[in-house]
Amino acid sequence: MTRSAPAPHSSTYLLGSSTAEHRRLLAQGDLLREAARSLLSRLPLPDQARAIDVGCGPQGILDLLSDKVGPRxxxxxxxxxxxxxxxxxxxxxxxxxxxxxxxxxxxxxxxxPAFDLTHCRLLLINSADPEAIVASMAAATRPGGWIAVQEYDWATWQCDPPHPAWDTLKTLLASVFGGDVHIGARLPSLLRDVAGCPYVHTMAHTFYWRAVNPYQRLLLHFAGLFGERLHGRGLDPHTLATLTRELGDHLAHPATVVRESLLVQAWGRKP
Ligand SMILES: C[S@@+](CC[C@H](N)C(=O)[O-])C[C@H]1O[C@@H](n2cnc3c(N)ncnc32)[C@H](O)[C@@H]1O
Incomplete structure (x- = not known):
């Protein structure tokens, strides 16, 4: 079914496994819980179903899947x-x-092909080879089973009023993030062409933030995490510090609103 990782260094997750990332992923899971619940409600499963959450992180949607498949x-x-x-x-x-x-x-x-539902959330966006992951998800799914994917598309991630520091940092971060930050937009074709699903269903969700919410500053959090990579792209530490300070002031303003990345959900049956 799966290939065991021989050692911890086989991890490819660029955001790391710090306690801060642990907290962030659990909080993000809470935020996205209702969207995930809504997705699962659309997937009829057989009795004694087997489901897998690929790249589950510290929790992923394991609790919702547990509920979905039931005690059998x-x-x-x-x-x-x-x-x-x-x-x-x-x-x-x-x-x-x-x-x-x-x-x-x-x-x-x-x-x-062992699973009636093969799911991943925010796995492909961090991957250098999303096609290979989708192909492996399809391989692991039983004929008639579901392949379901939830990924962000950074296209809608904007602040209003706009700010040049936002645009500069977002553009640079997209280039060093390690995966396709617009992968959400490609889910229908990935499920159709790579997973072979004849019909792909889609849904999307987004959120708006203000200064009181920690998500308002997520772009700055990423800028902190990827500081060295940004330096590698020619952004010197002084300029990065200036951009970070200017954007921090802008995002702290009570009138500034951030629209989150679009969470795209796509799902289809394996023939
Ligand atoms: C952004 S986290 C998302 C965690 C979880 N799905 C969620 O929504 O909260 C991505 C996770 O995928 C894992 N990961 C990355 N590449 C993987 C791969 N090829 N196979 C299995 N897990 C992988 C990482 O270790 C990390 O825990």
């Missing part, structure tokens, strides 16, 4: 980062999810 079904949380799997096990224990297990590793392209 089973769920696997898969991640190639050892720390993430440790945290996922903590979540499973804290939330008492007896039908959920974890695996450290990645899906392989020659996986047995």
């Amino acid at each position: 079904g089973t769920v696997v949380g898969l991640d190639n980062d050892e720390q993430m799997i440790t945290w996922a096990r903590e979540s499973i224990a804290n939330l008492s999810l007896p039908n959920v297990s974890t695996t450290l590793g990645t899906l392989s392209g020659d996986s047995e």
Whole structure:
């Protein structure tokens, strides 16, 4: 089914597995919970269904999948980062999810078709080869089963009023992020052409923030995380500090509104 990761260094997650990222992913999961619940409500599953959350991180949607498949079904949380799997096990224990297990590793392209639902959220956007992941998800899905993907498209991520520091930092960050920050826009064709789903369903969600909400400053958080990469793109530390300060002041203003990236959901059945 899956290929076990031989060592923790096989992790490819550029945002890292710090305690800050752990907190951020759990908070983001809370934010996106209703959207995920709505997606799952559209996917009829058989009795004793098997589901997998690929790149589950510290929790992903394991609790929602557990609920979805019920006590006779089973769920696997898969991640190639050892720390993430440790945290996922903590979540499973804290939330008492007896039908959920974890695996450290990645899906392989020659996986047995073992799942009625193969899901990933915010995995492809961090990947250098999203096609390979989608192909492996399709391979792991039983004929008639569902492949469901939730990914961001940074296109809608804007601040109003606009600010030049936002535009500069967003453009530079997109170039060093490590994956396609507009992958959300490509989900229908990925599921059709790579996963082979004859009909792809789509839905999208977004949010608006003001200064009181921590998400208002997510772009600045990423600028802090990717400082060295930005320097590598020719942005000297002094200019980065100036851009960060100017944008921080702008985002702290009570009148400034940030529109979040678009969360695109796409799902289809494997023939
Ligand atoms: C942005 S996090 C998203 C976590 C979770 N899906 C969620 O929505 O909260 C991406 C996760 O995918 C994992 N990951 C990255 N590439 C992977 C791969 N090829 N196979 C399995 N997990 C992977 C990372 O270790 C990280 O935990």
